[in-house]
Amino acid sequence: MANDTKAQDWLQGWLNGVMTMLALAISPRFIVLAICGLVTALLIGIGIVDRKLFDALLVPILIFGALTLLGVYDLVQTSHAVLRNYPISAHLRFLLEEIRPEMRQYFFESEKDGKPFSRDIRAVVYQRAKMQLDKRPFGTQEDVYREGYEWMHHSVSPKTRADEKFRITIGGPDCARPYSASVFNVSAMSFGALSPNAIRALNAGARKGGFAHDTGEGGVSPYHREMGGDLIWEIGSGYFGCRNRDGSFNPEEFARVASEDRIKMVELKMSQGAKPGHGGVLPAAKVSAEIAKIRGVAMGEDCISPAAHSAFSTPIGMMQFIAEMRRLSGSKPAGFKLCIGHTWEFLAICKAMLETGIYPDFIVVDGNEGGTGAAPLEFMDHLGMPMRQGVNFVHNALIGINARGRVKVGASGKIATAFDMARAMAIGADWCNSARGFMFSLGCIQSLSCHTDRCPTGVSTQDPTRARALHVPLKIDRVCNYHHATLHSLSELIAAAGLEHPQELRPVHFSQRTSTTDVKSFAQLYPSLRPGELIDGTDDPRFRDAWQLARVDSFQPAA
Numbered sequence: 001m002a003n004d005t006k007a008q009d010w011l012q013g014w015l016n017g018v019m020t021m022l023a024l025a026i027s028p029r030f031i032v033l034a035i036c037g038l039v040t041a042l043l044i045g046i047g048i049v050d051r052k053l054f055d056a057l058l059v060p061i062l063i064f065g066a067l068t069l070l071g072v073y074d075l076v077q078t079s080h081a082v083l084r085n086y087p088i089s090a091h092l093r094f095l096l097e098e099i100r101p102e103m104r105q106y107f108f109e110s111e112k113d114g115k116p117f118s119r120d121i122r123a124v125v126y127q128r129a130k131m132q133l134d135k136r137p138f139g140t141q142e143d144v145y146r147e148g149y150e151w152m153h154h155s156v157s158p159k160t161r162a163d164e165k166f167r168i169t170i171g172g173p174d175c176a177r178p179y180s181a182s183v184f185n186v187s188a189m190s191f192g193a194l195s196p197n198a199i200r201a202l203n204a205g206a207r208k209g210g211f212a213h214d215t216g217e218g219g220v221s222p223y224h225r226e227m228g229g230d231l232i233w234e235i236g237s238g239y240f241g242c243r244n245r246d247g248s249f250n251p252e253e254f255a256r257v258a259s260e261d262r263i264k265m266v267e268l269k270m271s272q273g274a275k276p277g278h279g280g281v282l283p284a285a286k287v288s289a290e291i292a293k294i295r296g297v298a299m300g301e302d303c304i305s306p307a308a309h310s311a312f313s314t315p316i317g318m319m320q321f322i323a324e325m326r327r328l329s330g331s332k333p334a335g336f337k338l339c340i341g342h343t344w345e346f347l348a349i350c351k352a353m354l355e356t357g358i359y360p361d362f363i364v365v366d367g368n369e370g371g372t373g374a375a376p377l378e379f380m381d382h383l384g385m386p387m388r389q390g391v392n393f394v395h396n397a398l399i400g401i402n403a404r405g406r407v408k409v410g411a412s413g414k415i416a417t418a419f420d421m422a423r424a425m426a427i428g429a430d431w432c433n434s435a436r437g438f439m440f441s442l443g444c445i446q447s448l449s450c451h452t453d454r455c456p457t458g459v460s461t462q463d464p465t466r467a468r469a470l471h472v473p474l475k476i477d478r479v480c481n482y483h484h485a486t487l488h489s490l491s492e493l494i495a496a497a498g499l500e501h502p503q504e505l506r507p508v509h510f511s512q513r514t515s516t517t518d519v520k521s522f523a524q525l526y527p528s529l530r531p532g533e534l535i536d537g538t539d540d541p542r543f544r545d546a547w548q549l550a551r552v553d554s555f556q557p558a559a
């Protein structure tokens with residue numbers, strides 16, 4: 001009797017199991033796998049019964065059989081939960097995820113949509129690079145009553161359009177070989193982040209258009225040298241191209257490269273807006289013989305950019321290092337690039353300028369809206385001061401220590417049009433750099449896969465089969481055209497405002513809507529310090545406390 005009950009329980013359990021399996025097989029989750037399995041079995045069965053049909057059924061059998069095997073694999077694999085629950089069908093999700101950016105761009109993006117750069121901005125760069133009609137019909141698509149909307153003021157007596165080859169001289173009294181720079185230049189992007197062809201086209205475009213090309217921190221590559229354009233040589237904490245075996249700075253190597261005629265300025269990278277305070281590692285596997293040679297690192301070892309510099313550790317040390325860079329380069333303009341973080345640190349650098357009497361020839365201020373090849377999301381989205389506040393802070397701090405006349409200020413951070421340039425220059429920039437604007441001129445389609453080495457346009461890849469897509473002679477013209485057309489547009493804006501040179505732009509030339517009914521002038525939003533105000537003692541809340549905290553012997557705040 002007990003045995004009969006056990007057998008019944010077992011049978012009941014087995015039947016329940018089978019019913020569950022059958023129910024699962026026809027549930028939406030597993031239906032695709034079930035159908036594939038059934039169709040495969042059916043086709044094989046028909047083929048066995050009628051041998052003459054077997055050949056004709058071979059291809060469908062192989063297709064459905066392969067899908068069934070894939071489904072079974074999906075069921076048992078452990079890396080993707082969604083595939084375990086939706087065998088075969090969940091692959092569609094992965095496919096759609098893969099092409100999502102393209103689908104958005106092609107079908108759903110409006111003119112003002114698109115991130116980081118809207119479709120409108122990308123389109124105007126493409127049109128200018130191709131010298132196509134860059135005008136728009138019918139009227140603005142901007143909501144001019146939304147909070148944050150900004151505009152530039154025109155004059156009732158506009159000037160005739162000025163010379164569009166706006167240039168400035170960079171190099172203070174301690175620099176014997178100042179550089180006459182365009183007000184619009186190619187921002188720092190390393191060989192490694194960009195392909196050889198991209199570097200070639202940018203450099204030759206810069207040469208053709210008479211502007212400068214920043215090497216980025218990855219060293220001066222043969223592709224930078226090949227085309228003969230003016231270079232700004234950037235060194236970061238890895239000192240690539242001028243380092244000892246242990247990663248420390250090598251002055252002889254620096255002097256050797258910096259003395260090359262094509263290098264017009266030398267730049268110390270303190271930080272970059274998209275990932276300030278974050279070092280970098282190029283994994284050993286990606287350190288090719290070519291990259292190892294250019295960067296001066298060992299092949300087969302991780303190539304590390306530490307978060308901090310090893311050549312100095314205090315504001316005074318940093319100024320002495322800048323003086324050393326200037327001396328070793330043969331008295332070319334020497335400066336640094338940073339994104340503003342703790343405000344007392346920048347003021348500590350200013351105090352060190354006063355203390356040592358050493359001033360950089362230029363400072364490039366990058367905003368946290370700036371671009372990168374790859375960075376952690378938290379760093380990109382939430383670390384560092386945005387460009388406009390940063391530029392205005394540096395501009396005012398230099399006024400406050402009576403150094404604005406000798407130190408030029410560059411700005412970078414989503415500057416792609418003449419309006420972007422004019423706005424940055426009104427609040428303190430002497431010139432502007434663009435990285436992604438020039439990438440668009442090379443053909444970048446903002447597919448946002450720079451970090452995967454699968455760039456569809458050959459701009460940011462080291463895969464030669466992809467990089468070949470970038471046709472250098474054509475892109476040289478486009479880089480040059482984009483620069484030329486942007487400065488042409490800037491000259492029109494300047495003339496409309498009744499001015500002759502963008503250096504005449506002031507905060508009072510711009511306004512911003514602060515609510516639907518209120519408007520403020522940039523002069524109210526970005527008030528200026530008086531010359532020497534920091535030295536004399538300031539009550540300005542943007543500077544007062546930070547100035548007290550700043551010390552020349554440490555980047556740490558005073559206790």
Ligand SMILES: Cc1cc2nc3c(=O)[nH]c(=O)nc-3n(C[C@H](O)[C@H](O)[C@H](O)COP(=O)(O)O)c2cc1C
Nearest residue numbers: 187188189216217370371372373413414434435436
């Ligand atoms: C692909 C890529 C690589 C970059 N590499 C560097 C670099 O080596 N050194 C540096 O200082 N900035 C680097 N940057 C930052 C740019 O020079 C620039 O400061 C920033 O992108 C803001 O300009 P944008 O908004 O015009 O792109 C890189 C940016 C991009 C997009």
Ligand code: SF4
Nearest residue numbers: 444445447448450455
């Ligand atoms: S096309 Fe895409 S992957 Fe290539 S540079 Fe542009 S954003 Fe990066």
